[in-house]
Structures are given as structure tokens and as C-alpha cells.
Amino acid sequence: MIDETGDRKKGKKTDYVARQYLGSVGKVDNGIVSVNAYGVYSNITYWEITTDPETMPENSTSFVMTNLQGNLKKTLGDLYGLRTWIEYGFRQCKQELGWTDYRFTNFQHIERWWEIIFCVYTMISLNSPAFLRLKQSRQIETEVQENRDINFSNHKQWNHQPGWKNTLNNLRLIIQPLLLFWLIYPWLDILPNSKLLLGFNHLIAAMNQFKPGLASG
Numbered sequence: 210m211i212d213e214t215g216d217r218k219k220g221k222k223t224d225y226v227a228r229q230y231l232g233s234v235g236k237v238d239n240g241i242v243s244v245n246a247y248g249v250y251s252n253i254t255y256w257e258i259t260t261d262p263e264t265m266p267e268n269s270t271s272f273v274m275t276n277l278q279g280n281l282k283k284t285l286g287d288l289y290g291l292r293t294w295i296e297y298g299f300r301q302c303k304q305e306l307g308w309t310d311y312r313f314t315n316f317q318h319i320e321r322w323w324e325i326i327f328c329v330y331t332m333i334s335l336n337s338p339a340f341l342r343l344k345q346s347r348q349i350e351t352e353v354q355e356n357r358d359i360n361f362s363n364h365k366q367w368n369h370q371p372g373w374k375n376t377l378n379n380l381r382l383i384i385q386p387l388l389l390f391w392l393i394y395p396w397l398d399i400l401p402n403s404k405l406l407l408g409f410n411h412l413i414a415a416m417n418q419f420k421p422g423l424a425s426g
Contacts, residue, residue: 252276338371383419386412
């Protein structure tokens with residue numbers, strides 16, 4: 210149950226004063242807006258975070274809603290501070306994939322382009338070490354992949370370091386033969402080369418054995 214009845218207050222300088230119906234006087238008048246909740250509706254709690262608990266500056270004081278439980282007084286601020294870096298990293302990832310590299314004027318076409326960007330972002334993220342560690346079944350898949358004749362990580366330009374950008378670069382190496390093939394394919398119509406065509410066919414077939422990490426469940 211929520212009670213929004215406020216107390217009468219003269220003047221307009223006090224915070225949270227607004228015109229509202231006041232049950233105590235039976236009419237609409239200036240009153241302090243008061244919201245009183247009785248009972249527990251959910252596990253959501255609200256915390257006030259500030260950089261200075263003495264002065265409570267407006268530009269660095271805010272309320273944070275969370276469903277985390279327990280004593281969060283010393284940890285919630287640090288967790289909330291990670292949001293800035295998450296947003297920054299997400300923006301960099303989108304720009305790396307060409308978020309603004311479109312030449313469309315129709316919003317439906319722009320929206321379609323953004324959908325493609327999000328799909329690629331999801332694919333890269335699912336193959337990043339952070340997500341692969343969350344999949345216990347990935348351990349079995351890795352053992353199978355190591356027993357194959359082809360070890361893709363032996364490529365001289367393969368990046369063994371963790372990180373989203375490193376995963377993107379590695380997957381670019383995987384699709385590189387296919388992209389190169391379609392770049393030179395028009396020349397094969399002018400200068401036929403069956404051996405080169407057969408070599409690309411074998412190379413692309415081998416690259417198709419790569420099994421990326423996919424979401425399950």
C-alpha cells in the first residue's frame with residue numbers, strides 16, 4: 210500500500226512542495242509530497258551515493274536502484290562506478306564494428322545496419338575468453354578442437370592475449386581466406402587458374418572446420 214498524502218506547507222522554496230490534494234485540509238493546496246510505502250513489494254532497494262557525505266553535492270549525488278542483497282554500503286559505489294567503463298568499452302566496440310559507417314538516409318536501413326552490428330558484437334562477445342569461461346561444456350569442445358589436425362592458433366598473426374578486440378582480430382583471420390577469394394574471383398574469369406581455385410577451395414573448406422563458441426540454453 211502506498212500513501213501519497215502530504216503535509217500542508219506554505220511557500221514554494223522548500224524542496225518537494227507541489228500542488229496536491231491534502232486529506233488533512235480536504236482541498237488542493239501546497240504540500241510536501243510524501244510517499245510512504247508499507248510492506249515489501251520486491252527485493253529492490255534504493256541507495257544514495259555521493260562523493261561527499263557532508264555536503265552532498267548535487268552534481269555527484271544520486272540514487273541507485275539495485276536488487277542486490279546484503280550490506281552494500283562499502284561495495285555498491287564501486288560496482289556503480291564500473292558502469293562508466295562498461296559504457297565506454299561498449300561504445301568503442303560498436304565503433305570498431307562500424308556503428309556510424311553507414312551511408313543510408315532511410316531510418317529502416319539504418320536500423321537494419323545497427324541490427325547487423327549488434328549481431329556481430331554478440332558473436333564476438335560469445336567467443337571472448339570472459340564468456341567462454343562461463344560455459345563448462347566449452348572444456349570438452351576445446352579438447353576436441355585441440356585433437357584436430359588444424360590448430361588455427363598457430364597462425365603467425367593469431368593473438369593469444371585475452372580481450373574483446375583480440376578475439377575480433379582472430380575471427381577476422383578465420384574469414385580472411387573467403388574475403389580474399391571473392392576479391393580476386395573476377396580476375397579468374399579473365400585469367401583462369403584451376404590450381405589457384407582448387408587451393409582456395411581446400412583452404413576455405415579447412416577454415417570452415419572452425420567451431421565458434423555459441424550460446425546454449
